Amino acid sequence: MRWRGDRQSTNVEDRSGSSGRSVGKMATGGGLGAIVIAIIVFLISGGDLGSVTNTLGGGITPASYETENVQSTEYQEQKEFAAVVFAHLEDYWNEEFSEMNESYQNPNLVLFTDSVNSACGQATSQVGPFYCPGDENVYLDLSFADELSQKYGATGDYAMAYVIAHEVGHHVQNELGITSQLNKIRQQVSETEYNKYSVRLELQADYLAGCFSKYLAGETHDGQPILEAGDIEEAITAANAIGDDTLQKEYQGYVVPDSFTHGTSQQRINWFNRGYKYGDLEHGDTFKEKDLDLAS
Ligand SMILES: [Zn+2]
Structure with a gap:
């Protein structure tokens, strides 16, 4: 994706510095007390959080804590990228809603590391990126990009753009x-x-x-298309990796369709592709469609 120098959203709140960055530090510094508190927090927030937030999928995977400098150049770059994607999403959805003569309130993007407090409760990075309708914020730990590429093989900047666009999609639904x-x-x-x-x-x-x-495919950056060759494939690879069936096969070895909450990999790819084909709200009524596989 071509993005450097483009407008960055001002609706970005960086809370990444506010929590301890390193788990190793917490375990030695906080000792058993910190671990007990962490477990209690998990018990209190764990069940409730899932019921009120809209996650991306992939929440059943263990978190990968990393000790890295939050001020690193890589972090700054990831943050700028997210802010540019968020700005494009603002442009797009404001335009769409004004065409429907509807008002649209921009969401905020809250960046965090390890854990965060939201109106939907406290969440750790384990749940993955999520949207909380209660405060209209998208919550994102930027290290999810590493998880996407290392754990799920979904590399490339557009994989992360898809993730952010999916979460803002939940805001649009709200x-x-x-x-x-x-x-x-x-x-x-x-x-x-x-x-x-x-x-x-x-x-x-x-x-x-x-x-x-x-929409992005039709926009330009310094006279060149914003989307580069391979961007859409990057989104599709990410959608494939976080399908319920794929994740369940990988982490528990078998698939329980009744427990699916996000759809199969193929369904996720199909609906992303359908949106990419039509680019309108009319063709996106997943609640009407009988066959979510879109096979016919
Ligand atoms: Zn979601």
């Missing part, structure tokens, strides 16, 4: 009132039944990331 409708349904149905709605919500966020990608 703005459209879809999220609140689903929260009502959630209170009326069983967990297994709700999982089916969750899959549709997630696939729609993938669709919206595809729509954004179509």
Whole structure:
């Protein structure tokens, strides 16, 4: 993706310096007390967080804590990249909503390391990037880029752009009132039944990331297309890697379709591609579509 020097969103809040960066430091400095507190925090927030936030998928993987300097050039670059992607997303969704004569409130991007407090509770990097409808923030630990490339083989800057676009897709769903409708349904149905709605919500966020990608494909940076060869493939590789079936096969060796919350790898790819093809809201009603595989 061509992005250097482009406008960076001002709706970015960097909280990455506020928490301890190194787990090793915490274990030696905080001792057992810190570990006990960490477990309690996990027990309190762990169950609830999943029920109110919209994650990306991949939450069942163990976190990879790394000790790196938050001020490193690499970090600054990742941050600038995220801020540029976020700015493009602002441009795109403001334009789309104004065409529908609807108002649109920009979300914020909160960068953090290791753990963060949100209106949806405390979260660790383990849950992956997520959107909290309660405060309309997208939460992102930039080290997720390393996880994407090292653990999931999803390399390239556009893999991360897809991730951010997916989370902003959840904000768009919130703005459209879809999220609140689903929260009502959630209170009326069983967990297994709700999982089916969750899959549709997630696939729609993938669709919206595809729509954004179509928009970017038509935009230029210094007279050249913003999207470079291979960018869309990078997004598709990421979508493939974080499909429920792929993750379950990898981490538990078998697949439980009833427990799917984000859709299979193929479904995620298909809905991203569909968004990239149509770039409109009409073709993105995952709640209407009977066949989520889009086979027909
Ligand atoms: Zn999601």
